[in-house]
Amino acid sequence: MTVLDITRPSPASAITSFLYRVDGSASWKVGTAHIIASVSGPIEVNKRDELPDVATLEIVVRPDVGVTSTREQFLQDRIRRVVAPVIALELHPRTLIQIVVQIVQSGDNKILNTISLSASINATYMALLDAGVPLRSTVSATSIIYYTTATSDASKTNVLVDPTRAQLEQIEKDITSVHTIAYELKGGKIERLLLSESVGSFTEDQVFECYDTAANICEETNRTMREAITKGVQQKSRWREA
Amino acid sequence: MPRDLTPSTIENTFVLKALTERIRLDSRSFNQLRDLDISFSSTDFGVVDVKLGRTRVIARISAEISQPYADRPYDGLFIISTEISPMAAPTFEAGRKSEDELVISRIIEKSIRRSGALDTEALCIISGEKCWAVRADVHFLDHDGGLMDAACIAVSAGLLHFRRPDITIVGVGSRREVIVHPITERVPVPLAVLHVPICVTFSFFDVRKASAAIAGLPGKDNMKEADDDDVEEENDSSTTVLVDATLQEELLRHGYMSVTANTNREICQIQKGGDMPVEVGKLLSCAEAAIMVAEKVTKLINKRLKEDEARRNVGNLLVEARAENDRYIV
Numbered sequence: 001m002t003v004l005d006i007t008r009p010s011p012a013s014a015i016t017s018f019l020y021r022v023d024g025s026a027s028w029k030v031g032t033a034h035i036i037a038s039v040s041g042p043i044e045v046n047k048r049d050e051l052p053d054v055a056t057l058e059i060v061v062r063p064d065v066g067v068t069s070t071r072e073q074f075l076q077d078r079i080r081r082v083v084a085p086v087i088a089l090e091l092h093p094r095t096l097i098q099i100v101v102q103i104v105q106s107g108d109n110k111i112l113n114t115i116s117l118s119a120s121i122n123a124t125y126m127a128l129l130d131a132g133v134p135l136r137s138t139v140s141a142t143s144i145i146y147y148t149t150a151t152s153d154a155s156k157t158n159v160l161v162d163p164t165r166a167q168l169e170q171i172e173k174d175i176t177s178v179h180t181i182a183y184e185l186k187g188g189k190i191e192r193l194l195l196s197e198s199v200g201s202f203t204e205d206q207v208f209e210c211y212d213t214a215a216n217i218c219e220e221t222n223r224t225m226r227e228a229i230t231k232g233v234q235q236k237s238r239w240r241e242a
Numbered sequence: 243m244p245r246d247l248t249p250s251t252i253e254n255t256f257v258l259k260a261l262t263e264r265i266r267l268d269s270r271s272f273n274q275l276r277d278l279d280i281s282f283s284s285t286d287f288g289v290v291d292v293k294l295g296r297t298r299v300i301a302r303i304s305a306e307i308s309q310p311y312a313d314r315p316y317d318g319l320f321i322i323s324t325e326i327s328p329m330a331a332p333t334f335e336a337g338r339k340s341e342d343e344l345v346i347s348r349i350i351e352k353s354i355r356r357s358g359a360l361d362t363e364a365l366c367i368i369s370g371e372k373c374w375a376v377r378a379d380v381h382f383l384d385h386d387g388g389l390m391d392a393a394c395i396a397v398s399a400g401l402l403h404f405r406r407p408d409i410t411i412v413g414v415g416s417r418r419e420v421i422v423h424p425i426t427e428r429v430p431v432p433l434a435v436l437h438v439p440i441c442v443t444f445s446f447f448d449v450r451k452a453s454a455a456i457a458g459l460p461g462k463d464n465m466k467e468a469d470d471d472d473v474e475e476e477n478d479s480s481t482t483v484l485v486d487a488t489l490q491e492e493l494l495r496h497g498y499m500s501v502t503a504n505t506n507r508e509i510c511q512i513q514k515g516g517d518m519p520v521e522v523g524k525l526l527s528c529a530e531a532a533i534m535v536a537e538k539v540t541k542l543i544n545k546r547l548k549e550d551e552a553r554r555n556v557g558n559l560l561v562e563a564r565a566e567n568d569r570y571i572v
Contacts, residue, residue, distance in 0.1 A: 019329070019383060019384045020296050020384055021330065021331040021384055021385055021386070022331075022332065032285050032286075036329075038383075040328065040332045043332055058336075060327055060328060060336040062329075064302055064379070065302050065304045065379055066304075066377065067323070098332060100336075102300075102327065102329055102383065104300055104381070105283065105286060105289065
């Protein structure tokens with residue numbers, strides 16, 4: 001029997017439309033993670049990358065520290081799997097939609113990628129919205145970490161959602177499994193699961209528990225995104241009131 | 243995808259004509275810097291966000307233990323990475339170095355690494371075996387001209403802000419061990435920064451070429467006489483010098499010179515590019531102006547560093563914990 005102890009740090013914060021050279025930009029801060037995503041598109045594409053019936057999607061992930069490694073390739077692949085089905089690529093054939101994700105502070109430790117991944121997905125989605133790229137639905141992602149603490153009688157399984165790096169460092173040796181979950185939402189409610197990346201040893205019950213927890217968190221994240229977008233649009237439309 | 247950044251002919255003639263009338267499009271004076279904003283992360287050391295007008299750059303300083311080069315056993319390592327991603331502008335391709343990028347990385351190398359801003363000898367732990375490898379990663383977020391100026395400021399500020407973990411060497415001879423103390427155990431240690439290099443870029447415009455470009459425009463005015471309150475000491479109106487050009491001005495300039503200076507009135511590096519000859523007197527007054535800018539910017543960096551320290555240091559605990567003497571960078 002797992003005794004759940006879900007601790008959730010302060011909610012995420014987002015800003016949009018702060019970069020001038022790209023069509024859309026978003027900054028997503030959660031815990032100690034800080035990711036900036038930019039979107040340019042639809043823009044002109046190289047002849048060799050051109051696709052006749054859909055837009056070409058280019059995703060570049062840049063690390064906070066060090067040279068680009070396989071970790072960035074992994075993040076790029078997972079972000080693409082989440083985002084590609086959501087963008088209406090067939091509306092802009094023979095063009096390019098270029099997404100750049102700059103990790104400013106990863107929020108992960110050396111082994112994990114989960115927080116960078118979920119924060120990058122959220123930042124990318126908000127940047128796509130800011131750029132006005134046609135999208136089919138809303139996306140939000142979250143990171144859930146299971147870890148054990150040995151108490152005098154039994155070991156308790158705890159759950160941390162979107163932890164800060166300090167919290168991660170505290171529980172580092174006791175982490176049993178790490179889950180990155182992304183949902184598609186319509187009307188603020190969960191519709192479909194877009195990504196389920198789980199690493200570690202866990203039971204089937206734990207995974208389903210994860211999906212339920214993530215569903216609630218993702219709906220909350222969706223509300224945060226909504227507020228940020230509303231603020232952004234109000235800012236951009238202030239000339240109307242003048 | 244390389245989208246062409248070249249401005250249209252109309253933009254071209256408009257900007258140049260404005261210059262002949264001593265007007266800059268953002269109504270700055272010819273030797274005025276754009277608004278500079280420097281902010282540090284409240285959670286991590288060595289994360290600096292620099293905004294120079296619309297140009298935005300983030301620098302991240304990090305350190306890890308590594309082995310020194312065989313021919314330099316007493317020096318640590320210091321690497322600066324200035325890769326530009328398509329976020330700065332869609333004309334930059336991911337993974338391919340553009341010409342601009344090569345120029346920027348060379349100037350940053352000369353300004354910061356080769357000028358010895360960071361004392362690499364202080365990074366040595368066990369000579370020939372272990373040393374600190376400091377890394378400065380510059381992320382270009384928004385390109386509106388002055389990328390190297392902003393990058394230089396960001397790295398310099400980052401080096402001053404960064405704290406590396408404290409270490410202890412235990413044991414003797416071949417059984418020596420280095421213990422790295424986590425930040426929670428021991429107060430982290432600042433880097434040995436010997437001077438603070440600040441890069442300033444001057445853009446040159448040949449007024450005669452500019453006038454030729456706008457000749458033939460319908461209804462052109464008489465061109466005003468250049469009144470000298472700027473960098474030009476001699477009453478020479480054929481060269482206009484702009485400090486801290488925006489992207490538009492950068493694309494239209496006929497030549498440029500980047501000068502890196504510090505508050506010790508030392509010139510760390512000079513790079514002159516473009517194919518426009520400029521009189522020596524003018525270049526010397528540019529260098530003088532660079533020193534004044536370096537003083538102003540260094541003052542701002544120190545101010546922000548103090549504010550950041552006050553924010554982190556609620557209760558003055560860190561000050562109590564320090565055993566070193568105060569350092570003064572004027």
